[in-house]
Amino acid sequence: xxxxxxxxxxxxxxxxxxxxxxxxxxxxxxxxxxxxxxxxxxxxxxxxxxxxxxxxxxxxxxxxxxxxxxxxxxxxxxxxxxxxxxxxxxxxxxxxxxxxxxxxxxxxxxxxxxxxxxxxxxxxxxxxxxxxxxxxxxxxxxxxxxxxxxxxxxxxxxxxxxxxxxxxxxxxxxxxxxxxxxxxxxxxxxxxxxxxxxxxxxxxxxxxxxxxxxxxxxxxxxxxxxxxxxxxxxxxxxxxxxxxxxxxxxxxxxxxxxxxxxxxxxxxxxx
Numbered sequence: 001x002x003x004x005x006x007x008x009x010x011x012x013x014x015x016x017x018x019x020x021x022x023x024x025x026x027x028x029x030x031x032x033x034x035x036x037x038x039x040x041x042x043x044x045x046x047x048x049x050x051x052x053x054x055x056x057x058x059x060x061x062x063x064x065x066x067x068x069x070x071x072x073x074x075x076x077x078x079x080x081x082x083x084x085x086x087x088x089x090x091x092x093x094x095x096x097x098x099x100x101x102x103x104x105x106x107x108x109x110x111x112x113x114x115x116x117x118x119x120x121x122x123x124x125x126x127x128x129x130x131x132x133x134x135x136x137x138x139x140x141x142x143x144x145x146x147x148x149x150x151x152x153x154x155x156x157x158x159x160x161x162x163x164x165x166x167x168x169x170x171x172x173x174x175x176x177x178x179x180x181x182x183x184x185x186x187x188x189x190x191x192x193x194x195x196x197x198x199x200x201x202x203x204x205x206x207x208x209x210x211x212x213x214x215x216x217x218x219x220x221x222x223x224x225x226x227x228x229x230x231x232x233x234x235x236x237x238x239x240x241x242x243x244x245x246x247x248x249x250x251x252x253x254x255x256x257x258x259x260x261x262x263x264x265x266x267x268x269x270x271x
C-alpha cells in the first residue's frame with residue numbers, strides 16, 4: 001500500500017485497515033492511514049493554493065496588459081494619465097498580493113518549526129492598542145473583562161498572535177464609519193481565553209459569516225480603492241489561530257430591536 005501511494009501521488013490510495021487488531025500491526029495500520037490522509041490533504045491544499053494564486057495574479061496582469069495596449073495606440077493626454085494611474089494601482093496591488101502570498105506560504109513551515117512560549121494576551125493587546133493610537137487611530141477602546149484569575153496567558157508565538165490581532169483591528173477600522181469606536185475585549189472562560197474585536201460598521205451578510213475566512217475573499221466597503229486588500233488577512237488569521245489549537249469565527253452585533261449594529265470577530269485560545 002505504501003508503494004502504491006508513492007507511485008500514484010495524485011490519487012488517494014487506501015491503506016489497509018487492520019485497526020481492529022490489538023497488536024503492533026493494527027497500531028501501524030491506523031498510524032499509516034492517518035499519516036497518509038494528512039499528506040493527501042496537504043497536497044490538495046498546495047494545489048488549490050497554487051490555482052487560487054494564479055487566478056488572483058492574472059487579474060491585475062490582464063488589466064496592465066490592456067492599459068499598455070491602449071497606450072501604444074497613442075491616446076489623448078488625459079486618457080494617458082488615466083491609464084498610467086491604472087497601471088500604477090495594479091502594480092501596487094501585485095506587490096501587496098505577492099507579499100501576502102509569500103507570508104501565507106511560509107506560515108505552515110514556521111508554525112511547525114517554532115517552539116511555543118507563554119504569551120500574555122493582555123500585555124500584547126495593550127501594546128498594540130497604544131501603537132494604533134500613536135499612529136493616528138485614537139478611536140479604539142480596550143475592554144479587559146475582570147476575572148477571578150486575571151490570567152490571559154496562552155502558549156504560542158507572540159509575533160503571529162500579534163499579526164492576528166493587527167489583521168482583525170485593520171479589518172474593523174476598514175468597515176467602521178469615521179470617528180466610531182473599535183472595541184477590543186478579553187475574557188477568560190475556564191481554560192479558554194476569548195479575544196473579541198467589535199466594530200460599528202454595516203455588519204456582515206449572514207450567509208458570508210464563514211466565507212470571510214476563505215482565501216482571497218474580499219468584500220470591501222464602498223469608496224475603498226480596489227485591490228487595497230489581498231483577501232488573505234482573515235484566512236491567515238484562521239490558519240494561525242487553528243495552529244495554536246484555537247478557533248475563530250465572525251458574528252453580527254444586534255441592538256435591542258434586532259437590527260445589525262456592527263460585526264464581531266471572536267478568537268478563542270486554550271490557556
